[in-house]
Amino acid sequence: MKFFIDTANLEQIKEAQDLGILDGVTTNPSLMAKEGISGDENVFNHYKAICEIVDGDVSAEVIATDFEGMVKEGEHLASLHPQIVVKVPAIKEGIKAIKHFTNKGIRTNCTLIFSAGQALLAAKAGATYVSPFIGRLDDTSTEGMRLIEDIRLIYDNYAFDTQILAASVRHTMHIIQCAEVGSDVMTGPLSAIVGLLKHPLTDNGLAQFLADHAKVNA
Numbered sequence: 001m002k003f004f005i006d007t008a009n010l011e012q013i014k015e016a017q018d019l020g021i022l023d024g025v026t027t028n029p030s031l032m033a034k035e036g037i038s039g040d041e042n043v044f045n046h047y048k049a050i051c052e053i054v055d056g057d058v059s060a061e062v063i064a065t066d067f068e069g070m071v072k073e074g075e076h077l078a079s080l081h082p083q084i085v086v087k088v089p090a091i092k093e094g095i096k097a098i099k100h101f102t103n104k105g106i107r108t109n110c111t112l113i114f115s116a117g118q119a120l121l122a123a124k125a126g127a128t129y130v131s132p133f134i135g136r137l138d139d140t141s142t143e144g145m146r147l148i149e150d151i152r153l154i155y156d157n158y159a160f161d162t163q164i165l166a167a168s169v170r171h172t173m174h175i176i177q178c179a180e181v182g183s184d185v186m187t188g189p190l191s192a193i194v195g196l197l198k199h200p201l202t203d204n205g206l207a208q209f210l211a212d213h214a215k216v217n218a
């Protein structure tokens with residue numbers, strides 16, 4: 001399973017990249033705003049800065065919601081750097097835009113996926129990735145992981161190439177369950193990624209090893 005980090009924070013992206021396990025980055029307009037990045041040029045430069053840090057795909061989201069606007073914006077985003085994947089919402093105009101980008105060889109991430117039907121249409125349009133938001137489904141008493149399973153079944157039935165990118169991942173169990181049900185990618189916060197390492201027996205065991213070593217090497 002590929003590990004993406006879901007942030008526009010350069011320090012956290014560097015920290016994840018330094019771990020050596022990072023496969024890509026996802027951003028969205030809320031995450032860019034959280035870092036105080038505003039104005040087209042600043043936003044474009046920020047995407048380029050992210051691409052310089054990581055080796056893998058970097059999702060950059062369009063703001064327009066009409067077909068022409070998405071195409072103009074998406075083509076510009078894609079021209080910024082070869083690692084950019086254009087992120088497009090799962091709406092009617094978005095599906096048309098994804099098909100357009102597919103025909104032009106521009107890679108896409110269909111975002112705000114909350115149903116298997118949306119994921120099916122995005123795959124039909126040739127999306128590179130779909131982003132089902134599992135945490136936000138959990139927030140509404142709906143099992144987000146079930147959606148990942150449903151999409152996995154549909155994509156496997158027809159051998160769609162579209163990769164399932166589990167998004168709105170909030171904690172370590174989401175990551176483990178994504179791996180269990182066969183999500184291709186998960187994107188989450190750095191805290192959830194490094195949280196996978198947490199275990200008191202590891203910490204206690206290491207402390208004991210070091211203490212025993214020190215005793216005989218004083």
Ligand code: G3P
Nearest residue numbers: 006026028135136167168
């Ligand atoms: O990748 C989508 C993500 O940024 C949304 O996460 O925690 O705001 O639901 P969250």
